[in-house]
Amino acid sequence: MATYSVAVIVGSLRKQSFSLKVANAFAKLAPPSLKLNVITLHELSFFNQDLEATPPADWVKFRDTIHASDAVIFVTPEYNRGTSGVLKNAIDVGSRPFGKSCFLGKPTGIVGNAPGPGGGVSAVMNLRQVLPGIVGPIMGQPEIYLNAIGDAFDDKGEIVKESIRPVLQAYIDAFAVWVEKLKK
Secondary structure: OOOEEEEEEEOOOOOOOHHHHHHHHHHHHOOOOEEEEEEOOOOOOOOOHHHOOOOOHHHHHHHHHHHOOOEEEEEEEOEOOEOOHHHHHHHHHHHOOOOOOOOOOOOEEEEEEOOOOOOOHHHHHHHHHHOOOOOOOEOOOOOOEEOOHHHOEOOOOOEOOHHHHHHHHHHHHHHHHHHHHHHO
16 A cells, blocks of 8 residues: 655644644544645745745745645635635745646645634635645545634644544545545
8 A cells, every 4th residue: 555645734823723733633643545744834934926036945845845745735724714824825835936836736635624613614715716726636525624623622732522533534534545546
């Protein structure tokens, strides 16, 4: 059985972010066919098209990390009915220069989360508008919107709300099957 590298991009900078906890939970729950690399965006500078000819080292490192991955999962919080600015910036950095997106051809997953009842559905829909054309195929089912996520993890990032575990497990298992199918 092949092992596929998955870049899991965390769309929040908060130290105790729900998105980071979700990403780390996926890494623990992933089947042996997936090796997850959780990527935070703390060091990624702002995209500026003026810098494309000589991109900053942090852009090159980010792009190289994504290029080395077989698949990508975006874990997004919902900020004002959309995705976070830091995640949109990462998408802009990774998708440039035009026609050379480091995300191209990679099976892609989108996971929304929010402490409220919507579970990040608006942020996910925002990404579903932005990503086509700069990523590979986006997994359509199962969709995942993690609502009321605020009490799902302890301060060490361990799942304490057991009802979330089967949801996370079902998603990462389906993603593994889907990546295997597309990468054969």
